[in-house]
Amino acid sequence: MPRKCSRIRRATEKVHLSRTKKRKNVFNPKTVETDKSSFDPSAKKFKMQKEILVPRDSSVEYRILNFITVFAALSNYVKCKSCDGEVKFETASPRGLGFKIIILCDKCEDRAINSSPFVKHSYEINRRFIFVMRVLGIGLKGAAKFCGLMDMPVFLTQKIYDLIIDNIYSCVKVATEKLFEKACAEEKDATSENQVDERSEELTVASDGTWKKRGFSSLHGVTSLIGYYTGKIIDIVVKSSYCKQCEPWKNKNNTEEYSKWYDDHKDICSANYNGSSGKMDVDSVIEMFRRSMEKYNVRYRNYIGDGDSETYSGILKAASDGEVEVVKLLERCVGNSTQNINERYNQLIWKMTPKIIPCGSKVVEVVAHIAAGMFNEGAISLLYFMNAMGISIGPAAHTYVEKADADRIMISNSRTHGNTHEGRMARRQSQLDLLEAADVD
Numbered sequence: 001m002p003r004k005c006s007r008i009r010r011a012t013e014k015v016h017l018s019r020t021k022k023r024k025n026v027f028n029p030k031t032v033e034t035d036k037s038s039f040d041p042s043a044k045k046f047k048m049q050k051e052i053l054v055p056r057d058s059s060v061e062y063r064i065l066n067f068i069t070v071f072a073a074l075s076n077y078v079k080c081k082s083c084d085g086e087v088k089f090e091t092a093s094p095r096g097l098g099f100k101i102i103i104l105c106d107k108c109e110d111r112a113i114n115s116s117p118f119v120k121h122s123y124e125i126n127r128r129f130i131f132v133m134r135v136l137g138i139g140l141k142g143a144a145k146f147c148g149l150m151d152m153p154v155f156l157t158q159k160i161y162d163l164i165i166d167n168i169y170s171c172v173k174v175a176t177e178k179l180f181e182k183a184c185a186e187e188k189d190a191t192s193e194n195q196v197d198e199r200s201e202e203l204t205v206a207s208d209g210t211w212k213k214r215g216f217s218s219l220h221g222v223t224s225l226i227g228y229y230t231g232k233i234i235d236i237v238v239k240s241s242y243c244k245q246c247e248p249w250k251n252k253n254n255t256e257e258y259s260k261w262y263d264d265h266k267d268i269c270s271a272n273y274n275g276s277s278g279k280m281d282v283d284s285v286i287e288m289f290r291r292s293m294e295k296y297n298v299r300y301r302n303y304i305g306d307g308d309s310e311t312y313s314g315i316l317k318a319a320s321d322g323e324v325e326v327v328k329l330l331e332r333c334v335g336n337s338t339q340n341i342n343e344r345y346n347q348l349i350w351k352m353t354p355k356i357i358p359c360g361s362k363v364v365e366v367v368a369h370i371a372a373g374m375f376n377e378g379a380i381s382l383l384y385f386m387n388a389m390g391i392s393i394g395p396a397a398h399t400y401v402e403k404a405d406a407d408r409i410m411i412s413n414s415r416t417h418g419n420t421h422e423g424r425m426a427r428r429q430s431q432l433d434l435l436e437a438a439d440v441d
């Protein structure tokens with residue numbers, strides 16, 4: 001039986017081709033989009049580079065088009081290059097937003113074109129779409145709504161979505177760590193410039209915590225440390241008392257069945273905290289103080305906090321117990337510049353994961369890191385994250401972030417603030433306000 005066989009002949013003479021072998025999906029569609037090994041090399045590559053650079057790939061340009069009408073029209077204009085015959089186009093093997101365009105010719109074998117570039121065996125478009133939706137504050141349900149109303153075929157399942165979020169998280173975290181290192185180096189420089197009598201590896205930091213509560217037991221908290229001179233975030237801790245998989249066990253957590261299950265689960269459990277929000281904040285700050293040497297080779301010697309806060313008194317106690325090596329604790333007054341700046345970071349986080357919408361702790365971790373990157377570096381950080389995820393960035397995305405960042409800096413510089421510390425912080429705050437505003441439009 002020849003493989004080349006007209007579709008019409010097939011239909012009229014009931015000739016069946018055994019095509020299953022050729023058409024068989026060589027990838028497992030259940031796992032391929034979530035393949036962790038397709039995320040790792042790009043994150044590693046991002047981490048290794050000395051200066052952060054995102055290449056401009058001129059081969060990337062997405063468009064939205066009506067596949068049926070455009071490709072039906074196209075087949076009226078084109079002929080098969082091999083046999084000069086008529087060709088038709090069909091879609092096949094959809095995986096998320098990715099699919100294959102099959103070129104059908106009466107005489108030739110089917111040929112397939114991928115609808116988007118691959119990263120290893122996964123369609124780039126899927127991770128790109130989920131990431132961008134997340135930046136806009138939209139999760140899986142919102143993405144499905146978007147695709148449905150746009151007449152785009154069925155989107156991903158929750159399970160695959162969760163796995164992609166996990167993989168995105170590992171890349172985003174690697175990229176953010178690099179940005180924190182950069183911010184820490186800048187803070188060291190600024191410290192030695194501003195305080196000649198102090199050592200540059202002894203920094204002054206302020207902390208702030210923000211959390212989201214759902215019900216009585218679920219709590220997500222993000223605590224950030226901000227360098228005094230640069231107003232940039234140098235470290236964050238995300239804690240959560242919520243785990244989606246633990247949820248069904250809530251009323252059975254004294255049973256033997258549970259302990260058996262938990263034994264296997266504990267390593268992947270996303271709940272890493274059990275306590276009040278105030279205590280969560282103190283513990284997170286102490287955690288960051290303790291790892292400063294290991295992470296950045298610096299000590300946080302001066303701490304600025306709100307005198308009446310639980311965190312401030314918690315640090316005070318930890319310092320007197322010798323748990324952390326804080327030399328000076330400085331009370332900040334209400335309306336202080338670092339406090340306002342911290343507040344902008346908190347707003348950015350909860351905009352990407354609205355407080356009222358229940359979401360897994362992984363999502364909070366992802367957005368806390370994305371928000372920290374945007375907070376420190378502006379819109380360009382979004383390209384860093386995508387680059388670390390293995391996504392090629394085309395001219396349109398580059399142009400967008402360049403313009404967004406240039407506009408913000410131009411406007412905030414035009415509001416003169418002088419070169420005092422308060423002036424610099426006010427300028428930074430105004431830039432962050434504009435980053436916020438740009439997101440709302």
Ligand SMILES: [Zn+2]
Nearest residue numbers: 080083105108
């Ligand atoms: Zn042909």
Ligand SMILES: [Zn+2]
Nearest residue numbers: 243246269270
């Ligand atoms: Zn759990």
